[in-house]
Amino acid sequence: MAEYYDRKDLLNFGEIGSEAPELAKKFFDYYGEVFQEGELxxxxxxxxxxxxxxxxxxxxxxxxxxxxxxxxxxxxxxxxxxxxxxxxxxxxxxxxxxxxxxxxxxxxxx
Amino acid sequence: MQTFAGMLSQNRLSLDREACEALQINVGLLCNQACNHCHLEAGPRRKEIMDQATMAQVVEFARRGDFTGIDITGGAPEMNPSLPLLIESLRPLTPRLMLRANLTALGQAGQQELMGLLARSQVVVVASLPALNPSQTDAQRGSGVFASSLDVLRKLNALGYGQEGSGLELNLVSNPAGAFLPPAQSQAEERFRAQLQRRWDIRFNQLYTFANVPLGRFARWLRQSGNYDAYLEKLIDSFNSCAVECLMCRRQVSVAWDGYLYDCDFNLAAGLPLGGRRTHVNELSAPPKAGEPIALGEHCFTCTAGSGFT
Known part of the structure; x- marks a missing residue:
């Protein structure tokens, strides 16, 4: 499994935006918004x-x-x-x- | 590794003293517990406690200093037999006298008198309660500490501490039980208040959430558990430049059990004396002046992580 999963992937997750930056931005903005304080x-x-x-x-x-x-x-x-x-x-x-x-x-x- | 001085410089900040308002007195490293997060490695085998002669010198310093707040800490300050004398001597010298109580030591036989003195003298009690469950609390502070701490909190409540209108202030401190940062203070306070009241009928005034400082026993645990580098990186990544303005070391001076002076209790643990040279409380005619530098170490990142340590 070590070949498939590398802890550094999470730290470098932002690099996923290098090929499709607009989609990545939309995703990360949405993700950040979801985890803000709300009704929960x-x-x-x-x-x-x-x-x-x-x-x-x-x-x-x-x-x-x-x-x-x-x-x-x-x-x-x-x-x-x-x-x-x-x-x-x-x-x-x-x-x-x-x-x-x-x-x-x-x-x-x- | 990023240094704290380097981080300040990158952010065009400096950390110098302002007018000194608070005096912290560490009356000794003797403690009935040996908490895993203790930066001073206090414990039952420590012999270092402040004697009456040093206490008298500290009281004279307090008289010269006109401090708006005086904060007595340890170890477990309750285990210094001269604590009542110190409280009585300091009480007229400051509007706000605080005791960082180790709840289990305060709950030991023969301490009812001390509790009465605290209440009569309107000493603010600041007590550690890291979590709302025995597993995390006992993992940090020792077996059975959670249950004993709740017993003493109930006794303090019965004396009026934490009760509205009594004028007796009971504040809690929650340090994380591990290599992670504390929760946001306001949300944690809301949860502590609701659960302590509902489950144990315990009341308090304020909750402070503080990160653990990578010194002493906590640093050793971080190294042994393989968490040291990641924890330090987390502290550095969480550097909040706005927190620098409000750091407690700007406005306080800390005196150790032997009468020597430091910028804060963490510099005391790190062996970084006030002004870079060992100075005894007896040598100072007045508190340190505004503009004097503060000794820095990598542990300072603890106090600037997130909302900071004030």
Missing amino acids: TAREKALIALAVAHAVQCPYCIEAYTQACLEKGSNLGEMTEAVHVACAIKGGAALVHGMQMRRLAAKLSM
């Missing part, structure tokens, strides 16, 4: 991001939002619960597809 606090948004990072299994995001959650005052218990939320939704999503399997199997079976 920045701390709550960081916990959501941490959960999503686990759901999409992005090591860059896991590193960034582990640090962000701690710096915004969250503790390990809260962060672990957030990961369980991601796990429950991912697991539930897999399991609920079992209904599709059952429907198809029923149609094909005598």
